Amino acid sequence: MVTFLQQIILGLREGSLFSLVALGLVLIYKTSGVVNFAYGNMGMFAAYIAYTVFAIAGLPLWLAVLTAIVFGFFLGAATERGLLRPIRHLSHSAMLILTLGLLMILEGLALEIWKQDYKPFPSLIHGRPIFIKFPQGRIILTRQDLLIFGIAAVIMLALFLYFKFTRVGLSVRATAQNETAARLMGIRVGTVFAFSWGVGTALSALAAIMAAPRTQINPNMMLDLQIQGLTAAVLGGFESLPGTVVGGLLLGIIEQFVARYLSEELKMAFALLIILILLLIKPEGLLGRRSAERV
Amino acid sequence: MKKLLLSVLFVTIVFSFVFAENGVYPDKIVIGSFQALSGPVAPIGISMRKGMDAYFNWVNANGGINGRKIEFIVADDAFNPSKTVVEVKRLVEQDKVFAIVGGLGTPGCLAVADYLNNSSVPFVYQGSGSSTLAIPPKKYVFTVQPNYTTEGQIMAKYLVEVLGKKRIGIVYRADDAGQEELNGLKRWLVEHGYSSALVAKLPVDVTRMTFDNEILKLMELNVDAVVLSMWIPQSPNFLKQAYEYGLDALLLGNYVNPDPTVIALAGDAAEGFQAMAWVMGDVADESFQKYIQIYQETFNDEIPNAYAAAGFIAAEVFTEALRRAGEEPTRESLVKALEEMNGWKGLITPSITYKPYDPNDKYCRVGIRQMYVMHVENQVWTTLTDWISVAE
Missing domain, CATH: 3.40.50.2300 (Response regulator)
Structure with missing residues (x-):
């Protein structure tokens, strides 16, 4: 029983990272209709910026984290404004290919600037873990677990409230629902696109920084997280933000159980299998609504 | 006669060219x-x-x-x-x-x-x-x-005979090198009647960066020493995560590890980490x-x-x-x-x-068969033991 609980805790920790990554992906997809393949690498690049500010410039850690997140925001917004908007009228696949290109450019650029060596990045929090004792054993909560879970929860709640109750949030939702109608209502659709790309990419930066103490900073650090985020998003239906959060947490727990009771090396394969099965039997996702379209 | 001499000379010259190394x-x-x-x-x-x-x-x-x-x-x-x-x-x-x-x-x-x-x-x-x-x-x-067989044997001898460890776990890369190290370790333990001392054998993929499950298993099994048969950047990651979880066991890495990079990547978590070494390196x-x-x-x-x-x-x-x-x-x-x-x-x-x-x-082409142990003390690799070798 204790082992079981421990697995769930581990799963939730991993899962909250997946949710963060997935939230950004979904946000970008919902407003601009593009699945951003460069998403993970944009976060990776921002993590390198954090490393540069912290380890090379020697500035405090909080400033490094803040710089990376702000950088992520502007990187996202600039990508939308400068690269995607000009080809928006071309085709959907043109935009997809562009994000694929960006993925490779960012990886190459990171290698060129920071070289191959893995870069260390400190944990945001230090210290021994917290043990919760039970008659049958104990559960271990690392401080990093608690921090990741806490940050993820706060961010998700804040995002939810923001989109629900503010004017900007309303215009994002309106644009996502119907771009033309939103434009006619006086919403500046372009700004909304850039804004959601910015927020989405900032989330990727945050996820990269939270993963960095464990993966070290390197050009491939977000590879797995990007796939897991995508899976979480598919699980959640790629439309609803709460669905995405649930999808991420669920995926984290499933993966953890696969890792513990089947094989650690199978867990990524399992994530991909889930995408496959879900797309076959319930393409609208766990919490998504089936959409009917008139042809 | 002259002809014969000439041709002999010619052949010699040609041969000396052919046989010049x-x-x-x-x-x-x-x-x-x-x-x-x-x-x-x-x-x-x-x-x-x-x-x-x-x-x-x-x-x-x-x-x-x-x-x-x-x-x-x-x-x-x-x-x-x-x-x-x-x-x-x-x-x-x-x-x-x-x-x-x-x-x-x-x-x-x-x-x-x-x-x-x-x-x-x-x-x-x-x-x-x-x-x-x-x-x-x-x-x-x-x-x-x-080679890794020798190293595995020396590690086993060091942990059991020198340090008196009783519950040993090994986390090794799931490739030939890791397998060989595991075999060496096991061989020494079996040959010396300590086969029950090896309580955990955990293979990890060569690209793995997180080790939560391995660390938790090691903690559940109450190991008092862990052999890390892996390289940078896996090993510093393992050290960091073991530190986060509070794994209370001696960690002993293979000879790829005594390098400043491990300390740079793992920081405080590298303190007390031991690793095998074979290069003479007393500053x-x-x-x-x-x-x-x-x-x-x-x-x-x-x-x-x-x-x-x-x-x-x-x-x-x-x-x-x-x-x-x-x-x-x-x-x-x-x-x-x-x-x-x-x-x-x-x-x-x-x-x-x-x-x-x-x-x-089988040892006529094995140049070196002895190693020693280094450890991280105040963020510097320092020599810990004398040379250790195993009888064949």
């Missing part, structure tokens, strides 16, 4: 090496090459060996064994190198070892811990680094200072890392053998010179011994 010229000796100078393993390959470059530059600046300078050609195989084969064939057949010195990587070394042996080209020093390079022995292949020694000085003659102000030390040793061992191989060295005389090395020590090369080639003597 490949790669040996009046003023220089050409040797080759293969290293990963590009690709993901490049940080290791580039460092190892620098160690060799520095030593050969120093030898050449001091007049070379028996009046000949050493010309050193390094081929880039990007740690890809199919490329290694092409590059090494080119070195042997086009560049006509005298010997191959210090190739990097188990896959590449294994891919060319038989070819070099069949072509009678001496292959001195492989950047690999695989015992299959030396056992069974190949006449022209000389290993220097200790206080005069010979070590000399090594740093030679290295810095080529690479200003740089401190060589563990891989550069490996390259340096490859060059040291080869150069010593070449010096002993006589005024007109041949591949055969080089092999003989190596076989006569008995407890020879270089500036940082520890005691090294080969024996005449004997297909039944």
Whole structure:
């Protein structure tokens, strides 16, 4: 029983990272209709910026984290404004290919600037873990677990409230629902696109920084997280933000159980299998609504 | 009669050209090496090459060996064994190198070892811990680094006999190297009646970066020592995560680990980490200072890392053998010179011994069979034990 609980805790920790990554992906997809393949690498690049500010410039850690997140925001917004908007009228696949290109450019650029060596990045929090004792054993909560879970929860709640109750949030939702109608209502659709790309990419930066103490900073650090985020998003239906959060947490727990009771090396394969099965039997996702379209 | 004499002379001249040793010229000796100078393993390959470059530059600046300078050609195989084969064939057949010195990587070394042996080209020093390079022995292949079987045995002996550990776990890379280390460890424990001491055997994929499940299992099993058969950057990651979880056991890494990079990546979590070592590396020694000085003659102000030390040793061992191989060295005389090395020590090369080639003597091509333990103390690697060896 204790082992079981421990697995769930581990799963939730991993899962909250997946949710963060997935939230950004979904946000970008919902407003601009593009699945951003460069998403993970944009976060990776921002993590390198954090490393540069912290380890090379020697500035405090909080400033490094803040710089990376702000950088992520502007990187996202600039990508939308400068690269995607000009080809928006071309085709959907043109935009997809562009994000694929960006993925490779960012990886190459990171290698060129920071070289191959893995870069260390400190944990945001230090210290021994917290043990919760039970008659049958104990559960271990690392401080990093608690921090990741806490940050993820706060961010998700804040995002939810923001989109629900503010004017900007309303215009994002309106644009996502119907771009033309939103434009006619006086919403500046372009700004909304850039804004959601910015927020989405900032989330990727945050996820990269939270993963960095464990993966070290390197050009491939977000590879797995990007796939897991995508899976979480598919699980959640790629439309609803709460669905995405649930999808991420669920995926984290499933993966953890696969890792513990089947094989650690199978867990990524399992994530991909889930995408496959879900797309076959319930393409609208766990919490998504089936959409009917008139042809 | 005159005709006969002339033709004899002609034949002699032709033969002397044919039999002049490949790669040996009046003023220089050409040797080759293969290293990963590009690709993901490049940080290791580039460092190892620098160690060799520095030593050969120093030898050449001091007049070379028996009046000949050493010309050193390094081929880039990007740690890809199919490329290694092409590059090494080119070195042997086009560049006509005298010997191959210090190739990097188990896959590449294994891919060319038989070819070099069949072509009678001496292959001195492989950047690999695989015992299959030396056992069974190949006449022209000389290993220097200790192999993982030996290391596994020494680790077991150290943990059980020296430290009195009773519950040992091993986390190892799921590849040949990791498997070999596990086998060595197990073999010593079984042979000495401690087989119950090995309580956890946890393989991990070579690309894995998180070890939550392994650490939790080790904690559930209450291990008092963990052998880490993995490299950078996996090992510092393991250290960090073990620290986060509060894994309370001695951590002992293999000989790829005593490198400042581990401390740089793991920080506080590296404190107390122990690892095997075989390079003589006492900073206080005069010979070590000399090594740093030679290295810095080529690479200003740089401190060589563990891989550069490996390259340096490859060059040291080869150069010593070449010096002993006589005024007109041949591949055969080089092999003989190596076989006569008995407890020879270089500036940082520890005691090294080969024996005449004997297909039944499985240690005649294993140069080094003893190691010692280092640990991280106040964020610096320091020597912890004396040399440890295992009886065969």
